[in-house]
Amino acid sequence: MCLAIPGKIVEINDNWALVDFDGIKQNVIIALIQNPEVGKYVIVHAGYAIEQMDEKDALEAIEQWKELAQDQDLNLEDIL
Amino acid sequence: MEIPGTELLKSKIFTEKIVKSINRIIKDLNTPIKIMHVCGTHEHTISKYGLRSLLPKELEVLSGPGCPVCVCPAADIDKAIELGKRDDTIITTFGDMIRVPATNISLAELKAKGGDIRIVYSPHDAIKIAKENPEKEVIFFAIGFETTVPLIGYEIQSKPPSNFSVICAHKLIPAALELLISQSQLKIDGFISPGHVSTIIGLKPFKLFSDAYRVPNVIAGFEPNDVLVAILMLLKQKKEKRYETLNEYSRVVKPEGNKKAQEIISNVFESISSPWRGIGRILDGGLKIKKEYAEYDTDKKFDIDIEKSQDIPPGCSCHLVMIGKLYPYECKLFRKECTPINPIGPCMVSMEGTCSIYFKYYKEEYPK
Numbered sequence: 001m002c003l004a005i006p007g008k009i010v011e012i013n014d015n016w017a018l019v020d021f022d023g024i025k026q027n028v029i030i031a032l033i034q035n036p037e038v039g040k041y042v043i044v045h046a047g048y049a050i051e052q053m054d055e056k057d058a059l060e061a062i063e064q065w066k067e068l069a070q071d072q073d074l075n076l077e078d079i080l
Numbered sequence: 081m082e083i084p085g086t087e088l089l090k091s092k093i094f095t096e097k098i099v100k101s102i103n104r105i106i107k108d109l110n111t112p113i114k115i116m117h118v119c120g121t122h123e124h125t126i127s128k129y130g131l132r133s134l135l136p137k138e139l140e141v142l143s144g145p146g147c148p149v150c151v152c153p154a155a156d157i158d159k160a161i162e163l164g165k166r167d168d169t170i171i172t173t174f175g176d177m178i179r180v181p182a183t184n185i186s187l188a189e190l191k192a193k194g195g196d197i198r199i200v201y202s203p204h205d206a207i208k209i210a211k212e213n214p215e216k217e218v219i220f221f222a223i224g225f226e227t228t229v230p231l232i233g234y235e236i237q238s239k240p241p242s243n244f245s246v247i248c249a250h251k252l253i254p255a256a257l258e259l260l261i262s263q264s265q266l267k268i269d270g271f272i273s274p275g276h277v278s279t280i281i282g283l284k285p286f287k288l289f290s291d292a293y294r295v296p297n298v299i300a301g302f303e304p305n306d307v308l309v310a311i312l313m314l315l316k317q318k319k320e321k322r323y324e325t326l327n328e329y330s331r332v333v334k335p336e337g338n339k340k341a342q343e344i345i346s347n348v349f350e351s352i353s354s355p356w357r358g359i360g361r362i363l364d365g366g367l368k369i370k371k372e373y374a375e376y377d378t379d380k381k382f383d384i385d386i387e388k389s390q391d392i393p394p395g396c397s398c399h400l401v402m403i404g405k406l407y408p409y410e411c412k413l414f415r416k417e418c419t420p421i422n423p424i425g426p427c428m429v430s431m432e433g434t435c436s437i438y439f440k441y442y443k444e445e446y447p448k
Contacts, residue, residue, distance in 0.1 A: 002148075002227040002276040003121055029204060031238075032230050032341045043279065043332055046174070047202030048231045050341065051279045051332055058331045076101040076309075077316050 004045035009038050009052075019044060089303030098308040099134050105315040106136045114267060115314055116260065116404055118144035118253060119274035120432020121302050127441035129304040141311070142404035145256055146274065148224045149176040149430040150402060151356040155389035156249040157182035160221045162384055163247075164195040170213060172206040173221035175199040176430040181423060183389045187221075203231050210244035219378050221247045227276040229367065230341035233348035236369065236376050245378040248369050250349070251356060253277050254285040255365040260403060261293045268404075270296040270314035272307065275329040280345075282337025286325040294323040301329035348373055357391045357426060358399030398425035401434050408438040409446045415439060 007019035007028075015031040019042060029048045030036040041058060042049035088094055106113065117123065123143045126132060132141060145151050157180060164171040164187065171187065178187040178197060191197040196216075200206050203220060210218035218241075222232045229250050236246065257271055273286050278299040290297040296317035300310035310328045317324060327333055347370075354366020369377040378384075392399050396418070397411035408414050408427070418424040420436050427433035438446070 002119060002225060002274055004227065004276045004279070029202075029231075029234070031234055032338065032344065034340050043276070045227055045276060046231055047204055048234070050227065050230070050276065051334070051338055053332060075104070076098060076312060077105055 002045070004043045004050060006041050006043050009036060009040055009042060012036055012038055017042070017049065019049070086303065089301070089305045091305065094305050095134070095308060098305060098312055102139070102308070102312050102315060103136050105312070105319055106138050109138075109315070109319055112138050112140070113269045113315065113318065114140045114142060115270050115272060115311060116142040116144045116266075116268045117146065117272035117274075117300075117307075118256060118260075119146035119272075119277070120150075120430065120434075120437075121276075122146065122272060122274065122300065122307060123434055123437050124432065125302050125304055125307050127437045130441075131304060131307060132447040134308075135311070139311070139315075142268075143401075143434045144260055144271075144404055145356060145359060145402040147402075147427065147430050147432040147434070148228070148251060149174075149180055150398065150426040150433050151251055151256075151359065152177070152180070152223050152249050152426075153355045153357045153389065154182040154391045155355070155386055156221075156247060157187065158184075158386045158389050159378075159384050160187060160219070160247055161185060161190050161195075162386065163217075163219055163378070163382060164190050164197055166217075168215075169217045169219060170196045170198060170209060171219050171221060172198045172200045172209055174223065175201075176432070177221060177223055179423065180426050180429045181393070183387075203235050207235055207240050207244060210241045214241070214243055216243060217381075218244050219247060220244070221249065223249045223251075225251055225253050225274070225277050226280045226345070227274075229349065230280060230338070230344045233344040236348050236373050237344065240376065242375065245376050245381050246369065247378045248349070248367055250367040251354060251362075252351060252365055252367065254281075254289055255351075255362050256356065256359075257286075257289055257297075258293070259359070259362050259365070261289075261295055263403065266404060268295060269318055270298070272310045272314070273297050273299045273325075275299055275301045275306075275333060278327075278329070278333045278337065280338050280341045282333070282342075283325050283327060283335045284337075290323050290325045296323050297325040299325065299327045299329050299333055301332065358402055393424055396425035398427045398435070401427050407446065408435040409442070411435070
């Protein structure tokens, strides 16, 4: 039920945006997020964007893990 | 579409590394540990990817009441069914809801008998149906946790047509955590909290809870490695005797949550003591529509009289499965009388119901 999937904003029309989900484009309501911007990622639940994030932030959040995952000598429990 | 970098969250090498760390901490702790999640989507990830089979036997991961369809009281479904029997109504709701057995029949059975019951993907679709059918009363049967609440709130405050109203059966997650932890016999060592509920409400409601009850909490995403990292973060807190709320899903969840969505919720709804199916009444466990928006409140608009309802049919153990006291396969109806084709209890219906997930993913060997 609380399933929400990411997509990228392609076009904005007032409270609606055309969002690209891996090639399939759908209109979603963007009235629940602040300052929606074309090119940013949104998390979409039942036809409404519930959060927006930019690629840089998303990558940053994952990048720290990449290092943890790749370092053979590192014990995760010492870092997290 | 995936956010760039997400492939790491499915990488087996990373999984192995996390599991090694989990094993080391469990060995140090040298005591059985119980972790509970409260989200059907988390249970789905755990079961689909067989995560329980990767974990040491001292570590139990329990499924809590994280399926909104399952915790919706039979009385609310009975109410929707009574309204759906009228000639002048159209009942709209999410797909998961219509097959859930209520006291006598389900909405799907009413539909088969000719009731105008329609599945919608989005609450906005229900508004469209109301506009297209001005001669009918269009009722949206609104279920869901905080993730879903602002969607309906937005539609209500956007002045929908006057033939539209909402059965407000929304439930709130932090209150349920409080109830679970107060059940002392469960002895939960840590909670994995749902990432998309937290996307809306932020970390604070969970922080209040981990502070007050000294139980660690980690907000987690939905990829397999998200869940495993969350478990590791809980175990580490346990080992260091810390009781914090940490955010594993920081690529989406902002500490403050979604302020705009929170404003909509507090504008349209107020929290109430609310019954959860099979669990009982939970203080601040649900929402009602504020009187300013009473014209869209189905309860205010219609005089509905429901006779005594029945949440748990005889023999069904959903009330125990939902709070992690029983595994689905410990229920005597599981896989016998009760199957996804012929569900007896609510947990066998939804794709997020614990019984339905166990039916699908655990064929022969059940996890501990």
